[in-house]
């Protein structure tokens with residue numbers, strides 16, 4: 001993995017006179033030259049609008065946009081391009097399901113099951129739609145070490161549960177949830193399963209068919225791709241029955257206002273859910289990112305991150321005033337470590353590290369309920385990706401040691 005570092009121009013940067021150490025990968029990842037070049041090439045040579053017009057540039061842009069979709073379909077082993085809708089990211093993908101599917105399928109007395117470890121984007125869209133439709137949200141418990149209480153989750157699935165929503169990997173603790181087990185419990189009770197894959201799709205091989213997911217949401221910018229593009233996978237028969245999310249060009253087959261009445265018929269999947277000009281260069285960049293990850297090998301990406309996490313956890317244990325949250329058994333998680341330094345706010349901790357060129361996240365990482373459970377107002381967080389190294393962790397541990405002495 002060390003050799004890959006040269007593909008990332010930003011890693012050559014110095015911040016405050018120190019070599020950049022980027023440990024905020026759960027927020028967004030850095031981009032390799034291959035992704036930057038693919039986007040530049042698109043704008044330099046192929047820019048046009050998609051699915052409209054017969055000219056060469058429109059045809060090239062359409063081809064490139066759709067190649068990005070095909071690549072994403074293969075990456076998660078969806079059955080066809082009908083099942084992959086481009087969105088702005090995970091947040092928009094979950095909102096799409098909450099509004100389109102929720103508007104049609106949730107009614108008074110129905111239940112949506114989420115967990116206390118969700119990112120706000122897998123809570124708030126459900127709260128909004130549930131309030132307007134009179135449905136109820138139930139929250140499954142999380143254990144003190146950040147792992148899911150599966151028994152509680154399963155006991156909360158009732159005949160009224162319509163959809164179970166769960167993050168595959170927690171963005172706070174890095175805990176990997178058994179989505180296959182939870183999905184089976186949902187399906188056995190006639191409910192659907194939505195998986196928030198923002199923190200899993202970038203880090204491990206995902207097979208939506210093997211995991212029997214009904215919906216999977218993910219973001220391109222967390223997997224070496226550009227910001228502004230992400231995707232919603234949905235099983236075709238479910239997407240087929242859902243009404244459009246937004247109206248506009250692209251998503252429509254025919255619009256007629258003859259006789260004073262507007263009649264519309266919708267485009268086929270996936271276009272029914274892609275109103276307006278899409279993020280064409282985003283699809284180009286996402287494809288380059290997926291190709292890059294595939295060449296690196298998703299198994300290697302995950303094992304590298306686990307190795308770094310184990311090493312960092314060991315180094316952090318040596319310190320007296322540092323508390324690490326989440327499971328101590330590193331096999332249950334991937335490359336995210338939340339921590340707190342005694343008597344120091346997470347923002348001060350992150351600012352201290354910034355002085356040395358080390359980028360950490362601080363705050364509650366859009367997952368306030370989990371922080372409430374940990375009785376924390378905030379935490380500092382280090383999160384790793386394929387280009388991080390043990391030497392960087394040594395430096396991080398050294399600075400953490402300095403901080404502890406203050």
Ligand code: 7TS
Nearest residue numbers: 026027089090091119121171198219365
């Ligand atoms: N779900 C999870 C589990 C996430 O970690 C995030 C972003 C999202 C959804 C939303 O993704 P978006 O691309 O639509 O914004 N998580 C974080 C984070 O941990 N720090 O910054 C963003």
